[in-house]
Amino acid sequence: MELFAQGLVAIMQPGTLILMIAGTAIGILFGALPGLTATMAVALFLPVTYGMKPAMGLAVLIALWIGATSGGLIAAILLKIPGTPSSVATCFDGHPMQEKGEGAKALGVGIVFSFLGTMFSLIALVFIAPPLAKVALSFGPVEYFAIAIFSLMLIVSLSTDSMLKGIFSGLVGFVFATVGIAPVDAVLRYTFGTVELTSGFNTLCVLIGLFAISEVIKTAESSKLEGKAEIAQVTRIKGFGFTMKEFMSQKWNFLISALIGTGIGILPGIGGGTSNLVAYMVVKKSSKYPEKFGTGIIDGIVASEVSNNASIGGALIPLMTLGIPGDAVTALLLGGFMIHGIAPGPMLFVNYGPLVYTVFAAVFVSTLLMLVLEFAGIRIFVKLLSIPNYILLPIVFVLCVVGAFGLSSRIFDVWSILLFGAVGYYFVKFKIPQAPFIIGFVLGPMAETNFRRGLMMTDDSFLGFFESPIAAVFMGLTLVIMLWTIYGEVRKKQSILRSGD
Template sequence: MMESILLGWQTVFHPVYFMMVVLGVLIGILFGVVPGLSGVTAISLLIPFTYAMEPLNGFLIMIAIYAASIYGGSIAAILFNIPGDAPAAMTALDGYPLARKGQAGRALGMAAISSLVGGSISVIAITFLAPQAAKIALSFGPPEYFALGLLGLTVVASIDANHQLKAFVSVFLGLFLATVGLDVITGVARYTFNSTILMSGIDFVPAIIGLFALSEVFLRLHKKALRQKMPGGGKAVPRFAMPTKEDVANVKNTWLRSSVIGTVIGFLPGAGATIAAFVGYGAAVSVSKDKESYGKGNIDGVAGPEAANNAAVGGAMVPLLTLGIPGGAVTAVILSAFLIHGLQPGPLLFEQNPEIVYTLFSGMFVANILMTLVVLVAIRYLVKVLDVPYEYLAMAIILLSLVGSFAINNRIGDVWIMFFFGLIGYMLKRYHFSLAAVVLGIVLGQIIETGLRQGLMITQGSILGFFTRPGSGIILTLTILALFFPLLKRLMTKREIPQD
């Protein structure tokens, strides 16, 4: 095994292969920054070009795009409150308030380093644990995914300590919106109002673009604040916008915790970076002593989801390479590239082509380092965008929102969905409801519903069967503990206060 790992590292630094990684990083960041032009779009467009490439060249550039595009979405989320994809929605919660306080460079630098830490830890883990992790992933069925979805929902309890009731109302709104479209089991149309646009359900990207980006423009228009500048755009940013020693000391535990969470969630087919970001953010809030500061510009709120969603990228390679099971849209496209070149991912791939597997792992590690270096150098130029008066930025945001929403499926209906969610987001912001909780409900709703209904079929209608299965039982127990931990902590604190 060690020989294969060393061969992988030696191969990735061959000039041609190294250039493929560099090119993939640049493409990934570019496609990640623009809403709608995600990593899956870039890799899908690249597939025809891989026909003429040596297989390893094609795989390395796709792996690098995958890693870099996940981080790229956080750049627009921090600067403009436009999450490039669903995972970046959690980064926007604290990243955008930091930018509005004149600390955009600090937020972007923390996001870059957190991505490096999460991505690196996950690559190291999968290099040595991939076959064993695949066995764990195989044991997951509908009950386990239902339990995982519920665990993700516990984030709601910590999203906004000052408006928890409104956060729960928001998540139920998101869960309701997740039911729109064709029933995944019976095929019955639900809440579509005979509209073909809604038959396929509500796509995440138009929804989060409307909720976060367009709603901010509407809110500023309402407050007549379009002519204001974003603060801090012209602030001097160092050549390398590295986090301070104080920031590193504050987030080092979050880095480790979120990296482990992201890697483990990445192992699970269908879970992916989105759930990892939500759980990573929720875990950071739940153990913090300053919960009220989250959502208002806490640097820990940037580190948690960024480390988790980039760690999930590495984890997602485990079911793909060891079982031939894609964990999401990006890995499904990468799987098709393997098949095009006559390679079947699975246990035999590790035995017959170990040089490809371990070169890909090494390529992911190198891609994370290059991505971080590129972003840290570019931050001083990125924040200059904030010098532009918001009235001009608003037009650019609306244009990007239109392009991003349309580019997903080339459907004008998604643009209307984006405008609809922009209005919903505007109303929710005005009355202090939680946008993150709505997104959480939309993302996890289908996973929870499908897992529950299919799980009840497996357990013959017994909800207790979910607790007797080891995987779902452990996760459900953790969910219950996570829900009641804040209450127990408050009770214990009250007992410790001496009575006069």
């Protein structure tokens, strides 16, 4: 509690608090505007935090993330367009409520339960992360290699319908990560005599290009450029928009959805885009009136918004304790730590204890700001939905270029974001998942470095990797997941062939 209080004091400094208010508001806009996402918001503003102190910079990024994750419910309820992938299930019951004249109630339910979902995940983060970090302090190269391989396999198997596409995406990400100086022996790889490639590709440039530039290109190609001609109206929300009886009726729904969201958030590479759909289906199947789902009831909104916001704290757990990003946004946060010379992992709790609890405090304060700003500015956010994308996207593109150049004042970084923007665009075109790419880019070097160190410790014997109980368990789980995924792929192909016959 003493460290958490110190973190709150750091966050409540006037300069930091003002930037967090701005970050939360901008995040809500990114979440509410279709085509812009939490990932893009954090990627776009990551270079801005370069000159800030670590606590301030990370607090701003967390405010953007929390604001954008919750902001997606505005477009989902009013326009039936999920502002972010995390709000897809919110459309199912949110928009029918809007059509029935209960839009204000739907917004009130969504905002309040977004707040409660994030708070639940914060409690889980505070209680799970420190003990897990203590356990992780006993990990060596062998254990870290096993965890990295397990995480990569889990992402491949769960983040896409096609295992082959997932493997391809992860391998491409790993290949790009090998450019530059090799770990351990410092051999130059794939630089082709180019000085700029000696240090490899900047992680921030890869992230900005893959998620922000590719989204700009994809949206520019589509018919979304025309903008939205009709904007839904919102009546004044009285109180929170719902009664205490309705609130209490959702207690089990809240608990189930919060546990699902936090659990899925902990799994690498999945996040709120999956948790909201899983929670919605679980709550629907366990409901006494499943036939009402999709017709406009608050149960569906609660399930979606609690789970996607609960994924926030869940995704921070593997990032802060093991240095493994839980989803695309935490991969960007990993970049935020790195630009300040801080490596997430178990030693983070030992060497940067006050900073850890400052991050916890930032989640707490950002969640409160999200609740206040969404209720106070709901009419403003709704009006901003009318901004056409042909005005919005060029501004985003210019900011991406300026941000990339500002990292190291190199035009090479600008070319890098364009390169990875093209890669991300073609991934979308051919329905290749982006998550395995970026996790492969981040975790690939970690796996390679620890694999080589592990071989040095075991006298070049791979069997030594199975002598550690922790490593053996993760290697065994990796093998089981791989075989199960292959089995699922074979059954799916057989089913397609039978249906064709």
